Each structure stands twice: as structure tokens, then as C-alpha cells.
Amino acid sequence: MPDFCGLELAHPIVNGSGTFDAIAARRAFGDELDAAFPFSAFVSKTITLAPREGNPPPRLWEAAGGLLNSIGLPNKGLEGYLAEDLPELARLPVPLITNVMGSTVEEVAALVEALGEREEVAAIELNVSCPNVRTGLDLGADAAELGRVLRAVRPLTATPLIVKLTPNTADVASVAAAAEEAGADAVSLINTLRGMAMQPGRAGRPWLGARTGGLSGPAVRHVALAQVAAVASRVAVPVVGMGGVTSGRDALELLHAGATLVAVGTESFRDPAAGRRISGELSELAANRPFVSEV
Amino acid sequence: MTANEPLGPYRVIAAADPAGPVPAAGQFFMLSAGERWGGGEGGRPFLPRAFSMLRREGDELRFMLEDVGPGTNRLATLEPGDGLLVVGPLGAGFTPGDTRRALLVGGGVGVPPLCCLQDELLAHRVETTALVGFRSATHAAAATLLRDPRVATDDGSIGHHGLVTELLERELDGAGGSERTVFACGPPAMLEAVRRLCVERALPAQLALESGMACGFGACFGCVVSLRAGGYVRLCVDGPVLDAHVLAEVPAH
């Protein structure tokens, strides 16, 4: 039973933000889904202060062993989330982690403050893969900038704060260290890697409506392993590892690299019950080879 | 997989689904091969692929597909006994309500959802007319899945030489045309023409659309189409069947 920021979780497998919609899944698969919920905690997709429609389609490109997406974080905004989604998500049989993103310190502060007051929210994950409107840099690409944001919002809540690091930076371990120093209770990685696809037969024209997107799935798994290992050896706070996990063996490798929890993202698209299968495979691996439980 | 048979240039495949819920006409499933999904050119397919239910017969779900790329190719070459991952039924299907006279309009691989819809309408003694368009007479083999279809082909090798929407227009302008409800599924250009004809005549019409999908169950927000009133809906949860009147146009992708 992993202990993560004071949460007692049934197993180490959670979902990656934006890759599982528990409310839509309940509609599609019925209440049975809740009875055998695939994850030990549920991470919401990114919520922003104001509602967002997301990027123009097409938003998806299938890559070799992966997916390039330019969804653009569509969501109902904080108010819509609190009024419509939170009551539904509170009925889930597992703790709720709400993922948020703001493009200024003030926006992040407003989100953290409002969600920190809600007892249904067990932890807040900060998605810092957003360009800062003033500097144009990803909030999470620069250690000093991220430290500044976190120091401003950390005092606003006692709810655990997880910082979801961006992999699109030169030195992810330094950014993670800055997050820890500024009061993050945990870090999670990797988010998607920036990428581009071209329209077949149309020279130089990008396929995605937003031109570029983020790459996920098995194609990024080895990048995830390297970044998780680098971060876990640098910080003492727990690490949520993710990127391309499709099996218990993949999950185990991330745990061995230093992760406390493992998130499953894109694999849930092919198999909505993947989280349950992977946690089963993981405990089987641990049972068959007792030494792995030492991690 | 329990069967995989040719139908003209198409394949009709069947999957055992003894415990699954009963799907409604127009609902779809996400399919992927149990093994070696991902082994094709360029490392594809990777994501599951969406297919409308053709019919449910006993414990079997039937689908009709056309081999147009790595995903459909892999599914088309599976053999009975091979593992198939079937997720569904998904999405919102056709809602005929108290429709009295139904006009079914289809093209190519858009025929399957109209077949189960026609079964349902006939069981309720609703008068149905089926109009279907294909590239050629060999493709028109799929018309045999429907009862009393009227066929159009691009090359005139069978039936009306021209577009199925020309048959539709004639039907709508004929006696009783204005009392019909139109149910359509097919390629984007065909659906867009159907949408225009129905909007011009203020006729009720339900269109089964396609879009690129990664998950099919509302998780990824990748499948959106834009609405006339602004904003997007996820085609996999709010569709694939949408009211023609809420669309600004049928998207080309």
C-alpha cells in the first residue's frame, strides 16, 4: 500500500491527467466502472480559471508507438468544475487529485485557493507546461520562475501540491529541485514531448490544427525513464512517474527508477481497463520475485 | 473473432460478445487486434479504430469494414479464433422516436449503421426507403445488407449513374417528401450535401459522422466537431449521430 503525501492508496497505479474522464466513462460503461475502478486515485484533466474550448481540429495524429495530440486543455473553467464535476467526482471510490493550470501567478493562486478549501480534493497537481504570458517561456521550463510561482501559492493551502514537470526543458532535475525547495509535496513527470506531424502529400503543411502537439505513449517511455531517474535521484519528495506505460513490467521499471506511483495515460485509450490490468501485473511481478518489493 | 468474410471489396467481421450490452443502431465500438496491434508500416496501428455496429445476431456483433490503412488492414486479415479487443457500445445512436416515414441515405462504409436502424424501424412497422451510393457495382455488393435498397454508383455500373444525393433530392421533391425523417451515414461530402438539402427544406435529419478518435469514450477530447451555435462537442459521446440542424457544416476530416 503506497503512502503518497499522506494518502493511503490501494496500489501504485493512477491515471495521467487528461487521459481518462471518469464522468464520461461512467456514462459509457455504467456504475460497474466505479466498482472496479482502474486507478488507486483519480487525476482530473487540467482545469483553468476561465473555460477553454481547446484547439481547432484535427487534434490527433497517430505516431509510431504513440500519439501526438493538440487538444489544448478544453475545460469548463473553475466555476463549472466546482459546480458540475466535483460532486460527480466526489462519488468515486478513490481519492481525487485535481490538476490545474494558470498562466500568471494570480491565476494559479486563485485556483489553488479555491480547490484547497474543498475537502473532496485530496491533492492538487499543478500543470506547469503552460507558456507564461509575460515571458513566453513555459512556466515549468525555468527553475527560478517556477520557484517564484510556488513560493507565492504554497502558503495558500495545506492540501498537498504535486508539480507536474514539463519534459521540454534542458535540465528537468534542477527544475524539480526548485519545486521541492519552494514547498512542492511531490513531483510528477513526464508530460508530453513537443512534436509536429505533416499532412500526407501536402509539403510543409502541419496536420494538427494547432501546428504542434505533445507526444505520448510507448514512443516516449525511455525518455520518461531517464527523466524520472534523474529527478528521483535529486529530490526527496515522492515522484509520480509516467510516460508510455502499457504493462506491469513498464510500471515496475519506473518504480525501480525511483517513482512512488506510476500513471497510465495513452494506454487507457485502447483499453479503458488498462490501469486495473497493469496494477494486477505489477502485484504478480512483485509476488513472483519478492526482491522487487524492496523498492 | 468468430468470422471474417468478403462482401464485394469489403469485409464483414464478427466478434463473440456473449455478455455485452445490447447496442442501439448508430452506436459504435472501438476495435483492436488482441495481438500484434502496432506491427504495421510506420509502427501503426497504435490506437483502436472505430466501427459502427452492423448487426447483433445472437451473441455476435457484426461489423463491415473497408481496408483503407494499417488499422483496417490488420483487422481485415484476422482469422476466426484470433483475439479481438472490443470496447463498447459507445456514443449516442439514432433516435427515430415516433418517425412514421424514414429515408435512409448511405454511402460506402456508411451502410452498416443504417442496416440495424432499418431492422429496428421495420420491426416497428415504420415505412423505410433506403438509398445508397457506391463507387461501382462491386462495392454495391454491400447494398444487399439492406432491404429493398435503391442504388447509385459513381461509374453507373449499376443503378443510378451519379450521386445518391440526387436520388435523395428526387425523393424529397416527390409526393410525401416533406413528411420524411432522414437518417444518413457516409463520406463527409455526401453528408454535407444531405445536411444542406434537409436544412433548406427544414426536414428533420440525423447524421452519423466520423472523426479521428483516440479513445471513443470521452477521455481524450480529440474527436470534436464544431457546432453552428459555436463551441465543440465530442463526437464519441454526443455523437456519432448528430442532428443535422446543429451543425454549421460536416467537417472534412
Ligand SMILES: Cc1cc2nc3c(=O)[nH]c(=O)nc-3n(C[C@H](O)[C@H](O)[C@H](O)COP(=O)(O)OP(=O)(O)OC[C@H]3O[C@@H](n4cnc5c(N)ncnc54)[C@H](O)[C@@H]3O)c2cc1C
Ligand atoms: C463512429 C465511427 C464509425 C465508423 N464506422 C466504420 C465502419 O462501420 N466501417 C468502416 O470501414 N469504417 C468505419 N469508420 C472509419 C474507420 O474508423 C477508419 O476507416 C479507420 O479508423 C481507419 O484506420 P486505418 O488505420 O485503416 O487508416 P488510416 O491510415 O488511419 O487512414 C484513415 C484516415 O486517417 C487520416 N490519417 C492518416 N494517417 C494518420 C495518422 N498517422 N494519424 C491520424 N490520422 C491519420 C487520413 O485522413 C486517412 O484518410 C468509422 C469511424 C467512426 C469515427
Ligand SMILES: Cc1cc2nc3c(=O)[nH]c(=O)nc-3n(C[C@H](O)[C@H](O)[C@H](O)COP(=O)(O)O)c2cc1C
Ligand atoms: C490526449 C491527452 C491529453 C492530455 N491532457 C493533459 C492535461 O490536461 N493535463 C496534463 O497535465 N497532462 C495531460 N496529458 C499528459 C498525460 O497526463 C501524460 O503526462 C502523458 O501523456 C505521458 O503519459 P502516457 O505516455 O502514458 O500517455 C495529456 C495526454 C494526452 C495523450
Ligand code: FES
Ligand atoms: S475519441 Fe477520445 S474523446 Fe472522443
